[in-house]
Amino acid sequence: MDVLRPQLININGRIYRRNITKEDSYEEEDFSYMDPPEGEDLAADEACDGHCVEETDKGFRCAIDVPSVLYKYIIGKKGETRRRLEFDTKTSINIPKQGVDGQIVIIGPRRAAVASAATRIEVLVESFRKKQPFTHFLSFPLNDAKVQDGFFRFKEDVLQQCSQDHGVDGSIFQNPAKLHLTIGTLVLLNESEVTKACEHLQDCRSFIREITGGRPLSVKVSGIEYMNDDPAMVDVLYAKVNVKDGSDKLQAIADRLVEHFVSSGQMVREWDRVKLHGTVMNTLFRKDSTAMADSGGSGRQTSGREAFDARNILKAFGDYHFGEFELNSVLLSQRYSTDCTGYYSSAGSVNLS
Numbered sequence: 001m002d003v004l005r006p007q008l009i010n011i012n013g014r015i016y017r018r019n020i021t022k023e024d025s026y027e028e029e030d031f032s033y034m035d036p037p038e039g040e041d042l043a044a045d046e047a048c049d050g051h052c053v054e055e056t057d058k059g060f061r062c063a064i065d066v067p068s069v070l071y072k073y074i075i076g077k078k079g080e081t082r083r084r085l086e087f088d089t090k091t092s093i094n095i096p097k098q099g100v101d102g103q104i105v106i107i108g109p110r111r112a113a114v115a116s117a118a119t120r121i122e123v124l125v126e127s128f129r130k131k132q133p134f135t136h137f138l139s140f141p142l143n144d145a146k147v148q149d150g151f152f153r154f155k156e157d158v159l160q161q162c163s164q165d166h167g168v169d170g171s172i173f174q175n176p177a178k179l180h181l182t183i184g185t186l187v188l189l190n191e192s193e194v195t196k197a198c199e200h201l202q203d204c205r206s207f208i209r210e211i212t213g214g215r216p217l218s219v220k221v222s223g224i225e226y227m228n229d230d231p232a233m234v235d236v237l238y239a240k241v242n243v244k245d246g247s248d249k250l251q252a253i254a255d256r257l258v259e260h261f262v263s264s265g266q267m268v269r270e271w272d273r274v275k276l277h278g279t280v281m282n283t284l285f286r287k288d289s290t291a292m293a294d295s296g297g298s299g300r301q302t303s304g305r306e307a308f309d310a311r312n313i314l315k316a317f318g319d320y321h322f323g324e325f326e327l328n329s330v331l332l333s334q335r336y337s338t339d340c341t342g343y344y345s346s347a348g349s350v351n352l353s
Helices: 068-075 077-089 111-129 145-162 191-203 205-212 249-264 311-317
Strands: 008-011 014-017 053-056 059-066 092-094 102-108 136-141 180-186 217-226 236-243 278-282 321-327 329-338 344-351
Touching: 053 111, 059 068, 059 111, 068 077, 068 102, 068 111, 077 092, 077 111, 102 111, 136 191, 136 249, 136 344, 145 311, 145 321, 180 249, 180 329, 191 205, 191 249, 191 329, 191 344, 205 249, 205 344, 217 249, 217 311, 236 249
Parallel strands: none
Antiparallel strands: 008 014, 053 059, 059 102, 092 102, 136 180, 136 329, 217 236, 217 321, 236 278, 329 344
16 A cells, blocks of 8 residues: 555545555455554544434444445454454444345444444445446437447448458447447445435536536537557547537536536546547457446456457548537436347436536
8 A cells, every 4th residue: 555645435524544454355255354544543532423323222323324235345254344343342233134225233332332333334335335346327328310320330331441450340349329428437236326326416407507508519429549559459449529619518517527426425536537438349348248348447357358450440430420419418327237229227317408
C-alpha cells in the first residue's frame, strides 16, 4: 500500500482509511478479518456517530442492511471472521441465512461497542463490494434504427475488404441492438439498491434539463478510433459520437452523472472525465458473446484475448458515418439481460427533455 495515497472507503459520508495487515488476497471462501481504521477507539463516543444504535432492555442494538451475497464475507471461513468481530467488540452478531435478504443485527452491552462492530462490518462490506463484478450501468443508448443500419453496412464492408487482416472476423463486432455509450458502472446487489439507484437517477433530472435546455440532443455517430497505442494490435475499436451543434453537452451530462453517483456512494470514480465512445468491435466478444466491455475495461475478462490488425480498417473507414439521431434518454440498465428490442433491460431512465 502507498502510505502517501492509502485506499479510502466512503461509508455513509464518512471516510475511513483501510489498513492492510497482510497481503490483500482471498480465496473464494477464505476471508480474513481486516483491522479497523487507524485511530478507532472502541470506547470513544465518536464511534457511535453515523449508526442508529437503539437502547433496549438488555443493552444496545444496531441493524445494518447488507445484501445477502456479501454475508459470507462477514461470516468468514468456518465462521472465523464473525467470531473475531464478536470477541473484539464483545457483541453478538446475528446474520440471516444465505440467500435471504435482511438485516445483520448487532447486540451488545455498550453503545460504543455496538457502533464499533457496525463500523467494522461496513468496512468489510465496502471492501468486498469492490471485488464484485458490476451488475448495472448508466448509458446513452445508440440503438437508433438509422445508426443500426449504418453499423450493419460498416460490418459488411469491413468483412468484405479487411477479413484477411489478422484477427478480423464477424465474432468481434458489437450486437447492433446493444450500441451505446457507457457513462459508468454500478454494483447493485439487491432490489433495494436498484431502487435507490433509480431514485438517484431521477434526482439528476434537474441538472440534465438545465444542460439540454429541455430538448433532445441532435447527435452524429461518425468516425472511428482505437483504444491502445498500436493500430496493428487493437482490442477495442469505437465510433465517435458528438453533438451536432459542436457543444460539450453530452460530456457535461456524463460527467455530472458520475459526480452525482460517486457522491452517493453507488459508483467508484475511475477517471477524471468520462470517455464517451460507442464500441463497434471488441476482442472480448470473440470468446464471450455476452461481454459488455464498453465500460472502461470493466467487462468480463477472458483468457487468451487476441488483438486484431486495424490499420486497413482505419485507413478505409476512419471517417465512416454511421448516422444521426435525436438522443433523448439516459438509461440505468442491467448487465447480461435484454428487453424485447435486444437492448439491455432497463431498470430506470430519465429523459433529456
